[in-house]
Amino acid sequence: MGIKTAVITGANSGLGLATAKALAQRSFDLVLVCRNADRGKQAQTSVQQANPAVKVDLFLADLADAESVRQVAKAICSAYPKIDVLINNAGYTPKSIEFVEEGVEKSFFASHVGHFILTNGLMDSLKAAGAATGDARVISLSSAAYIGGRTARFFRKLDNLSPMLAYCDDKLANLLFAKELAKQTAGTGITAYSAHPGAVRTNFGSDTLGFVGQALALARPFMRTPEKGAQTSVFLASAPLKSIGASNNGGYFADSAPKRTRNRDITDEKAAWLWERTRQYL
Numbered sequence: 001m002g003i004k005t006a007v008i009t010g011a012n013s014g015l016g017l018a019t020a021k022a023l024a025q026r027s028f029d030l031v032l033v034c035r036n037a038d039r040g041k042q043a044q045t046s047v048q049q050a051n052p053a054v055k056v057d058l059f060l061a062d063l064a065d066a067e068s069v070r071q072v073a074k075a076i077c078s079a080y081p082k083i084d085v086l087i088n089n090a091g092y093t094p095k096s097i098e099f100v101e102e103g104v105e106k107s108f109f110a111s112h113v114g115h116f117i118l119t120n121g122l123m124d125s126l127k128a129a130g131a132a133t134g135d136a137r138v139i140s141l142s143s144a145a146y147i148g149g150r151t152a153r154f155f156r157k158l159d160n161l162s163p164m165l166a167y168c169d170d171k172l173a174n175l176l177f178a179k180e181l182a183k184q185t186a187g188t189g190i191t192a193y194s195a196h197p198g199a200v201r202t203n204f205g206s207d208t209l210g211f212v213g214q215a216l217a218l219a220r221p222f223m224r225t226p227e228k229g230a231q232t233s234v235f236l237a238s239a240p241l242k243s244i245g246a247s248n249n250g251g252y253f254a255d256s257a258p259k260r261t262r263n264r265d266i267t268d269e270k271a272a273w274l275w276e277r278t279r280q281y282l
């Protein structure tokens with residue numbers, strides 16, 4: 001048995017897998033949330049190899065499917081009445097634009113709405129850890145791409161939306177979600193953060209088409225390893241709260257340090273609006 005329990009989405013690949021292994025080595029029990037059973041089982045084996053002394057569990061869910069996320073949250077909550085850390089890590093650049101229910105772009109649904117449902121579904125277990133130790137944390141993987149995001153595009157079926165702008169919107173939503181989550185959970189022992197991992201050599205963008213895909217392919221040799229890219233997530237999950245800083249609750253981090261944000265859509269009002277707008281999916 002480990003010292004704490006961490007739940008990680010998209011844990012079978014890239015940053016999620018590297019983060020899970022690093023936390024296993026720090027004696028965390030891990031709950032891996034993956035969408036594919038074979039890839040999930042392979043990840044479970046390799047995380048277990050990183051530390052045979054901890055428990056490594058696997059749950060399956062597709063974050064683009066609200067009902068699948070509600071079910072997995074229920075199952076995880078009943079198996080884990082206390083959850084110390086949730087890392088909302090899964091995300092991707094869409095190859096092409098596809099809208100799911102009510103005109104919500106699919107990568108936005110998976111990255112923002114899916115994680116919103118999951119976080120709220122796990123809230124009782126997060127609160128139980130917060131009440132017991134005064135320290136439960138929710139970390140959402142954002143990206144420096146948040147700079148190109150615009151809240152005016154959220155929840156709208158736009159004919160001219162490009163995959164790159166859709167991704168920027170996803171990452172802005174992840175950042176705003178962490179900002180508002182810190183407020184919503186004030187006084188519960190839960191803190192929330194968003195993180196940029198740097199440019200990391202993972203499966204990320206490997207099927208991106210056109211100029212952006214070519215640029216990513218050319219840049220790959222110069223990118224960080226997943227282990228290096230995972231460092232900010234690992235820091236936010238495992239460093240003493242004191243070294244993260246109480247005033248940084250709700251903040252955006254890169255290279256294991258708080259960073260100022262540059263986007264006029266990052267306001268308390270817009271973060272609160274996004275929270276209210278997304279509640280309908282619970």
Ligand SMILES: NC(=O)c1ccc[n+]([C@@H]2O[C@H](COP(=O)([O-])OP(=O)(O)OC[C@H]3O[C@@H](n4cnc5c(N)ncnc54)[C@H](OP(=O)(O)O)[C@@H]3O)[C@@H](O)[C@H]2O)c1
Binds near residue numbers: 197
């Ligand atoms: N790599 C970078 O340079 C970089 C930079 C900034 C931010 N990020 C962020 O870091 C996070 C992790 O990305 P990565 O670089 O590690 O990419 P990755 O290797 O492609 O991993 C993405 C993970 O998300 C999972 N996923 C995607 N859609 C899902 C869905 N609908 N339901 C459940 N799981 C889903 C994938 O599962 P499958 O294996 O089944 O597809 C995979 O496990 C993302 O949020 C990304 O935006 C990455």
